[in-house]
Amino acid sequence: MEVRKVLRKPKVEDVEHLYTLESLSYPEDEKASLEKMKTRLEEAGDFFLCYYLEDECSPSTLLGYINGTIDDSPTLRAESMSQHIPEGQSLCIHSVTIDPKFRKKG
16 A cells, blocks of 8 residues: 655645644644634635545545745735735745654654
C-alpha cells in the first residue's frame, strides 16, 4: 500500500478540523476563531494550504496547514491580521500548524 504526503487547498467542509488543529496549536488569546477561519478560507483560499497523508484504503489524514492573507501595507500591522486585500502587496502568514501526533517526526 502506497502512502503519499499531499499538499492541496482545503475544502470548506474541512474548516472544523482546521479549527481543531488551530486550537491545539495556539493559546486561547492567539488562536483564530472558527468564524475567522471560515472567513480566511472563503476570502483568501488561495493562501490556505493543507498537508495530508493519503493512501488508497482510507480517508485523507490532515497533518497540518498554513494560511495567510494579503495586505496593502509593506509592513505587518495589527489590521493585517483581520483583513484580506486581494490587490495588496504583502502576504501575512497567520497560522502554521502540525497535528501534535505528527510533530517531531523529522
